[in-house]
Amino acid sequence: MRYNANTPEGTRDRLFAQCRERRRVQKALTQRFRQRGYAEIITPEVEFYDLFLQSGSPMPQEAMMKVIDRSGRICVMRPDCTTPIARVAATKLRDMGFPQRLYYDQTIFRSDPADLGGSSEIAQCGVELIGAGGVRADAEVVALAVDALRDCGLRDFHIELGHVGFFRSLARALGLDPEREEEMRQFIESKNFPALDQLLQPYAGQPAWAALRRLSRLFGDVSVLDEACRLSGGNGALDYLRAVYQELASAGYGEYLRFDLGLVQRIDYYTGLIFRGYAEGYGAAVLSGGRYDNLVGCFGRPALATGFAVDVDGVSGCLPPEEPAPPDTLIHYAPGCLAAALAAMDRREAGRCQLSPFETEEESRALARQRGMSRLLLIGEDGEREVVL
Amino acid sequence: MRERLRIALTKGRLQDRSVELFEGMGLDCTPIREPGRRLIHQIPNYPLDAVLAKAPDVITYVEHGACDLGIVGKDTILEHGHAFYEVLDLGFGACRFALAVKEGFDFYGGYQTRRVASKYPGVTRAFFEKKGMDVSVIKIEGSVELAPLLDLADGIVDIVETGATLKANGLVPIETVAQVSARLIVNTASMKLYKEQITDFMEKCQRELERGL
Structure with a gap:
């Protein structure tokens, strides 16, 4: 392999349309975030490895890209944006009152196993609402998620809500030991119905059993809350979800909302409402987020917090490609006429004309023809003249 | 909204059993039985297109959402599986x-x-x-x-x-x-986006499996 000609695994050069599409999505998202009162922060691309260990969400160490600094300390390329922001909120922003509304437009780095076709550089835009809890804060963030995706131009998408408290209270009712509970969580997360049934067999007949057995099927529209209520005999997490739903539905967001009570991923990290966004055209979630009330406290300043991140390239992949018109006019200018040539260029639509680097008109004509441009704009002491080729 | 679901079947032994299962569900599998040179086989009486692939590729297609569904052995899932829903134990290939x-x-x-x-x-x-x-x-x-x-x-x-x-x-x-044994797997986003179609397919599978017992 020629290391001077190829890019490392999981990385790629992004050209023209890919850049335009990514920028378009980033612009739409960040504009909406600012509109809703969120302020941008940029954190380092490289952080200490330890930062991501103590955050209560141990990311597998093989998923992080390591860098050794000058003093021999282990650093990682930022694998997640939320943890560094929690660090900032608890330390640099110590004297700033709550709530804090922060947003970011950054790249995260993940080291995936080879040959999966994934990218190890993921462009993310997201928000964190730190120092606020309850239905109002959660509804604000979910509404922002809907509006942000809509601003990007997505039409067929929905946001799916879940609550880690539902699973937790059911698991506690069964009195499972932590190992079995984790096993069950994995089966529910992967909607592994047969394995889940088998695991729950010994508990048949207990009140929580019926609900847990159905948990991985409890997804869909708001009627799943009724079904879950019937199965479990009611539960604080369900009441909370319903309250958030009612708040959002009354604000006109109901059509975008779905539920999945089997959303139980990273359950040690999330503490309440969790949500994911799915869009037609992308095989994974384009948005994911939730409440993480324990993270900021790891840095010495306990605070309720919620937020979400959007996978920028995931969203742009769902949008129809936009092909801007190619340059159509070549400008050939006489010596001493650079100012006039630049002025002529700036009057025209961006990207539609280019300056000729040649001194003779013949060479400029040849270049324009070769590039398939239809016009040559000649600029001299005596003014400008357009030639149709 | 996509009208037809796409399923990846593992070539070989599991393929024959999958086709038997589908036929038991009332699906017309002639296009899979007589593939000719086609690579994508459209089931004429059900909104489903089938492709045949090697076992680890079935997982790859489903994880990337190139196929909504897949039938693959648990052995391959244990070795290569990452992120998808594993919804049914089809019982065969045990x-x-x-x-x-x-x-x-x-x-x-x-x-x-x-x-x-x-x-x-x-x-x-x-x-x-x-x-x-x-x-x-x-x-x-x-x-x-x-x-x-x-x-x-x-x-x-x-x-x-x-x-x-x-x-x-x-x-x-x-x-x-x-x-x-063989499992029915589902792409995570497809499960949410095409819930009705996928649930219908799963229920048909399940009924047929229960009938076979």
Whole structure:
């Protein structure tokens, strides 16, 4: 392999349309975030490895890209944006009152196993609402998620809500030991119905059993809350979800909302409402987020917090490609006429004309023809003249 | 909204059983039975298109959302699986992963690090990691039974159906690593976006499986 000609695994050069599409999505998202009162922060691309260990969400160490600094300390390329922001909120922003509304437009780095076709550089835009809890804060963030995706131009998408408290209270009712509970969580997360049934067999007949057995099927529209209520005999997490739903539905967001009570991923990290966004055209979630009330406290300043991140390239992949018109006019200018040539260029639509680097008109004509441009704009002491080729 | 679901079927033995299952569900599988040169087979009386692929590719297609559904063995899922829903145990293709050694060999005795040959290095490593035991895993592509006979390895982890091949070579299974059978898997986003269509398909499968029991 020629290391001077190829890019490392999981990385790629992004050209023209890919850049335009990514920028378009980033612009739409960040504009909406600012509109809703969120302020941008940029954190380092490289952080200490330890930062991501103590955050209560141990990311597998093989998923992080390591860098050794000058003093021999282990650093990682930022694998997640939320943890560094929690660090900032608890330390640099110590004297700033709550709530804090922060947003970011950054790249995260993940080291995936080879040959999966994934990218190890993921462009993310997201928000964190730190120092606020309850239905109002959660509804604000979910509404922002809907509006942000809509601003990007997505039409067929929905946001799916879940609550880690539902699973937790059911698991506690069964009195499972932590190992079995984790096993069950994995089966529910992967909607592994047969394995889940088998695991729950010994508990048949207990009140929580019926609900847990159905948990991985409890997804869909708001009627799943009724079904879950019937199965479990009611539960604080369900009441909370319903309250958030009612708040959002009354604000006109109901059509975008779905539920999945089997959303139980990273359950040690999330503490309440969790949500994911799915869009037609992308095989994974384009948005994911939730409440993480324990993270900021790891840095010495306990605070309720919620937020979400959007996978920028995931969203742009769902949008129809936009092909801007190619340059159509070549400008050939006489010596001493650079100012006039630049002025002529700036009057025209961006990207539609280019300056000729040649001194003779013949060479400029040849270049324009070769590039398939239809016009040559000649600029001299005596003014400008357009030639149709 | 996509009108037809796409399913990836594992070529070979699981393919025949999958087609039998579909036909039991009332799906017209003539396009799969008589493929000609086509690679995508449209079921005429149900909104489903089928493609045939090697087992690990079935997982790749489903994980990337190139196919909404897949039928693949649990052995492949254990070795290559990452992120998808595993919704039904289809029951067919049943066998087990087992650790086998030369007859009379004390695999767990002594203090030497054992060498284990397998076509499934991931499964093998995970099995021994769970036991807190260090082993060296050797990836073998072909007849794994050969490795202990040539003293390349102390044991093998492999799929055992009847045990006849092991027996013929003087090997005995000493421990079950996992039970294996064909599974229906679903892409995570498809499950949410095409819930009605996928639920309908799953229910048809389930009814047919229950009828077959």
